[in-house]
Amino acid sequence: MLNEVIPDALGGERIDRVVALATGASRSAVSAWIVEGRVQLNGAPVTGRSARVEPGDELVIDAPAAVAAAELEPEPDVDLTLVHVDDDIIVIDKPPGLVVHPGAGHATGTLVHGLLARFPEIAGVGPDPSRPGIVHRLDRDTSGLLVVARTPAAYETLVDELRHRAVGRRYQALVWGVPEPASGVIDGAIGRSRRSRTRMAVTETGKEARTRYAVVETFRSPVTVALVGCTLETGRTHQIRVHLDAIGHPVVGDRTYGGHRQSFEVPRVFLHAAELELEHPHTGEALVLRSPLPPDLVAVLDRLS
Secondary structure (H helix, E strand, O other): OEEEEOOHHHOOOEHHHHHHHHHOOOHHHHHHHHHOOOEEEOOEEOOOOOOEOOOOOEEEEOOOHHHHHHOOOOOOOOOOOEEEEOOOEEEEEEOOOOOOOOEOOEOOOOHHHHHHHHOHHHOOOOOOOOOOOEOOOOOOOOEEEEEEEOOHHHHHHHHHHHHOOOOEEEEEEEEEOOOOOOEEEEEOOEEEOOOOOOOEEEOOOOEOOEEEEEEEEEEOOOOOEEEEEEEEOOOOOOHHHHHHHHOOOOEOOOOOOOOOOOOOOOOOOOEEEEEEEEEOOOOOOEEEEEOOOOHHHHHHHHOOO
């Protein structure tokens, strides 16, 4: 089962083309899925392949697992930085700009395609054939650490650890202004924004979400910003970005959640998954892995004083 939110770039496209892009399947296969009732848009079955989609539409595709797995081709040219590899897990230091798994608008060139070239045994790990081994995600422009399961047993254990909040995920973010108090907990349920379906928002009807934050360093020139450490207690879509915006301190460079300023241009969202702490799914060993800020974000800090 594939769940996608239509990005702005695909607004107005035919549904059959979007499904083909999301799955890598042929148009004829997609047409058959539509006839079989396997494709839903905003909760309703799609009845014709020429229907048009809009940004923020929610697409659900019940693609046959064998078809989806077979059409996901390994791509050895996808560059991967491996931080930890053993028989059960892989930890990647994801660069900015790399999409984690195939989806609408990103049928090739994802982290998953690169992983399949290096670790073909992950095919079929987990319930979604388009996301083999993937137990958590990072946004396209977020860099840093991501753990992937190599076996079904490791997958189930890691998912359980995440569900019970036994995986420590710590991020570094540069935010506008200086949060007060200097440390605290942001506790606000997150769901789809009523104003824009491509955004998430703090909302009473959303899912529970908690983020711990602490100011690490402040800068006053040429702009007032703060480097903040954030720890996820839950893992909702865009959680850190939404929560920091909700307290009036959006992430620098975040065009979606109010963090873009022409007065201080940055190459991307200043958000980095800096530390990952987990219990090894097979040995039970406590693992703590760290990733330094990448050069593009270090260069941003070098401009501040």
